[in-house]
Amino acid sequence: MQLNTLVAHEIIDLLKAGKTSAKDVYDSVIDQIKNNEKQIHAYASIFNNTEIEADASTPIPIAIKDNICITDKETTCSSKILEGFKPPYDATVIKKLRDSGSIFVGHANMDEFAFGSSTETSHYGPTRNPWNTDCVVGGSSGGSTAAVAADEAIWALGSDTGGSIRQPASFCGVVGLKPTYGRVSRYGLIAFASSLDQIGPITKNVTDSAMLLNIIAGHDENDSTSTKLPVPDYTKSLTGDVKGLKIGIPKEYFIEGLDDEVKAAVLESIEILKKRGAIFKEISLPHTEYAVATYYIVATAEASSNLARFDGVQYGLRCIPTKKRKTSIIDLYEETRNVGFGKEAKRRIMLGTYSLSSGYYDDYYLRGLKVRTLIKNDFDRAFKEFDAIITPTSPTTAFKIGERLENPISMYLSDVFTISANLSGIPAISVPCGFSKNNLPIGLQVMAKPFDEEMLFRISHTFEQNTDWHKRRAIK
Amino acid sequence: MISKENVKQVASLSRIHLKDEEIEFLAKDLEKILDYIKKLEKLDISSVEPTSHALPTKDVFREDVVKPSLSQKDALKITQNKEKGSFKVPKIIE
DSSP: OOGGGSOHHHHHHHHHTTSSOHHHHHHHHHHHHHHHHHHHOOEEEEOOOOOOOTTOSOOOEEEEETTBOBTTBOOOTTOGGGTTOOOSSOOHHHHHHHHTTOEEEEEEOOSGGGOOSSSOSOTTOOOEETTEEEEEOOSSSHHHHHHHHTTSSSEEEEEESSSTTHHHHHHHTSEEEEOOTTSBOOTTBOOSOTTTOEEEEEESSHHHHHHHHHHHBSOOTTOTTSOOSOOOOGGGGOOOOOTTOEEEEEGGGSOTTOOHHHHHHHHHHHHHHHHTTOEEEEEOOTTGGGHHHHHHHHHHHHHHHHGGGOSSSSSSOOOOOSSOSSOOHHHHHHHHHHHHSOHHHHHHHHHHHHHHSTTTTIIIIIHHHHHHHHHHHHHHHHHHHOSEEEEESSSSSOOBTTSSTTOHHHHHGGGTTTHHHHHHTOOEEEEEEEEOTTSOEEEEEEEOSTTOHHHHHHHHHHHHHTOOGGGOOSOO | OOOHHHHHHHHHHTTOOOOHHHHHHHHHHHHHHHHHHGGGGGSOOTTOOOOSSSSOOOOOOOOOOOOOOOOHHHHGGGOSOEETTEEOOSOSOO
């Protein structure tokens, strides 16, 4: 038995029964990394864990996205500008994981500052898809999803601003959850777009997703946007029962550009849930086609503001122009940011600055915020009648490395089905629901009303009980 | 139309010193993206309120109690450019 291929709840059972040790589990993950990391490149940095605590409650090896601060461990958002930055504090989710006995395997590779949908914009180079190394892993949490898919971690944390957990989960055949905005503290998550960002679990099955959310969810006084609503025990929603649940299928998600194989897999998944007693009805979310454009106004505007702090004064890189005789503080900012930021980061900072600048604010930023209202209203209306909404996670399976890098719009459109959940603040999960003829995973997305993660678990767990897509392993 | 001058101005607001070739491709890229974003102009938003946060968050207050926080020494551990307990930067006022 290869311990690293198991899910966390199986490992915990074995540990309780005294049939394995935390050290054996960790060693099996490290062995897998030794054998496969060269091809996959899931990690930006791998930590040295010499002491494995024997009697912790959840001593599970976990991969952490490279934008979540861990004390004294290099945390770079996979950007040159944060090279060498070792945070002097833990993110709240890290503190919670530490309390549960988690073992941090390393910082997982990501698109630079989470700007991307393929993990190709990382300063460390791309992560490769464990199912086919010519293909991208999706992004921006592609290192985290690849680590889990390649059994180089038992589970992982990612962050999701426009689909950055769900889309790569879909491309890698794993389970990825974006919790409701405010369900998980963002303290210590290096901010991209503060009104959209949310940390969430990436796991091999739905049970693990519920368990990991149990650990990380909850109010935090260091994040004033985190909710005081009580955290239920999410594993209690794994009932296997969907009888009588009303689920909407938005017609705007079954459009031109949706891959035939993806469409077929999603429709087949709906049949499986129908057989378990769920009731499906076509619905309309009329502003769906405006989501990507809205997102690229709102997210880049917030990013341009959040990334102003990377100026060479405090963290990471500091560059001084070589030609000038006298250096001003402005020279220091401008040179550091020119050398430190990659192409996509510059593109987004510039776009955000443009839409916030005087003369363009009303036409772009304010208009974006108003369309955001319309998109959110679509969902509010739908959830008055429906318990959940089911869609494909991404219109296609994983594309080839390099294929979309030079065409930003085509890259942005791979998030066309995931972005609305962030704009509306609602929770959404992606679960494996099939494979293409080329053996690439396909993801099914379930969305629910704010703070109803239990509904997501209930539906996706029932689905998983009646399929075995999640059991396939990328690396034999 | 996004001119090179536009790009230079936005780069200066963004505090990024761009190379000439970067100015050229960013002008083209931004043009394409802004053109795509134009689709929002089709919508009538005259009576729509803007949403900056999807879920209702009001001002959050807490008791004003002194608690331990990051020490100056720990905060300065992240830089080599320090002097007398401060971050050191080039001269700001001539």
